[in-house]
Amino acid sequence: MSETPLLVRDVPEEALLARIFPLLPTAPTTLVGPGDDCAVVAAPDGRYVVSTDVLVEDRHFRRRWSSGYDVGWRAAVQNLADVVSMGARPAALVVSLVMPGDLPVDWVTGLARGLADACTPLGAAVVGGDLSGGDQVVVAVTVHGDLEGRAPVLRSGARPGDVVALAGSLGRSAAGLALLDAGRGHVDDALVAAYLRPDPPLAAGPAAADAGATAMMDVSDGLLRDAGRIARASGAVLDLAPATLGADRDRLRAAAGALAGHAGAAGDAGDAPGAGAAEDRAEGWVLSGGEDHALLATFPAHATLPAGFRAIGVVRPADDDGAGVRLDGAVPHRAPGWDHFRA
């Protein structure tokens, strides 16, 4: 006999909040925490960075694959990655949660725990939020950070001669999603975990700013697409060396091999059989798979790269093909990314 779980519609809103509040991460920079009209947060630098990112059920996650904990973790990490990509230290988050009445209360408290576990190592607090009913789960997080006196690292600062460098992995999240999508999650637990709970080296962001990074962003929509954004914002070419991107090549090729015969998902080369197809699919994950949230940055040619970063290319002046990404000097033929409103 399985017990019926307690659902959010069975609990008054204030009782639900009373369960959530004690689970949320706190920080000494929170001057007034949750429970009033606003929180009050210290901004000793005299500025704050702010970004917002939303996760929607059946678009960004499926409840049959992702627990509340997983979704809380991912919602925090994808937002925290935006803060560290500016060279700032994450300080405070607010969270709006839309949920159907039949969502288990345990799913919601799991989400709070996932948020807390992702935020606590960085010293970030959840300082406020809002709850609403709705047809599908939506988690909208806004994150704030402290530049601690640093100049913000924008996407537009890459200069010809700079080194392009990366901290974190590429393609693992997309591979994990493809495995889950094909019902083959058992093939590689670590890739599935990379999709469910991405764990990029977030502390490398402020370190990159201290090391003189000229441009930075986190890779959330795929390397080609996001490198293209830095390139266009900077009016330059980011010429990447694919041979430097192979850290997970064998593992990704094995996962792709296990998917032979399955139709591809986002950033995925399709279902042609054979070793060449697996190689191609794995390369697609590396170049176009999103949501690993690796940090992509450019540094002056002679800068010492901070721990965790490896060189993956160079910045060149815009050429006859304009500003954009090149792979070993050539315009990539692969589709660069995906769009939220289409199949």
Add this chain to the structure above:
Amino acid sequence: MSETPLLVRDVPEEALLARIFPLLPTAPTTLVGPGDDCAVVAAPDGRYVVSTDVLVEDRHFRRRWSSGYDVGWRAAVQNLADVVSMGARPAALVVSLVMPGDLPVDWVTGLARGLADACTPLGAAVVGGDLSGGDQVVVAVTVHGDLEGRAPVLRSGARPGDVVALAGSLGRSAAGLALLDAGRGHVDDALVAAYLRPDPPLAAGPAAADAGATAMMDVSDGLLRDAGRIARASGAVLDLAPATLGADRDRLRAAAGALAGHAGAAGDAGDAPGAGAAEDRAEGWVLSGGEDHALLATFPAHATLPAGFRAIGVVRPADDDGAGVRLDGAVPHRAPGWDHFRA
């Protein structure tokens, strides 16, 4: 022949953003605006206040009643009200927008215009956002404000002897919603407008802080419920005088009369016929109707109330019934509010 409107699924995300960006309000406190991983906002006070509030289609608005402009306006105002209720000046908003692919592009640009028209008089900018597909429209706004050296005005500061005062109207939004719900919006355009585009006196918030307000919040869930929150947070009784709440009594009674025979909605006394029932329904809107976002504050007994505020009661010590709201000294018998996850 009516032309098919352009839908969001027909437009690439970056093209949609290119239509939205020029419509968004700007402010000199925005150091880095939309388009990078984060915005950067000035916090000259060394602190910022932050709050988040979400609007969900078919919970907080219906697209057959509310245009994109209306929803943008309301999403901004309900968030701005949280900032001014702390005694802060609104400075910066970020907006996450979830939308089905068949939403017209004009609806989205209307939403941006509504946000802008609500923010511009207060000097607040929209500095960032996120777009996603989803099954229903969700607008999650996070708002930030500058205390300009003021102490934040919390809910917990009301002291026995203080005056309870209100700036703005009560019950008009609930009446407008009830009219729309009954298909009788034509009965009173001004009440319908109060629901679609609430326009509370937001500038009164920082003025109240300057005048020494001891506690403040905006009335978003109904006067009884929200006054109860100040009372409990302060460990006191807020004793309100219903006779002082009658500014719109005739208008609300007329609207209630036009609804005779219609079942009631939130904060609504039901459908018994006759003048007594209309009176009772109008009183329900005043005491329990939400979303007018009037400012409810307490002031020291001898403070001069700032422009726009009128006295509606006094703060007394908690009594045998504990901390809470009283109406002319008596515990209210009316249900105090409503819950987001139940019918």
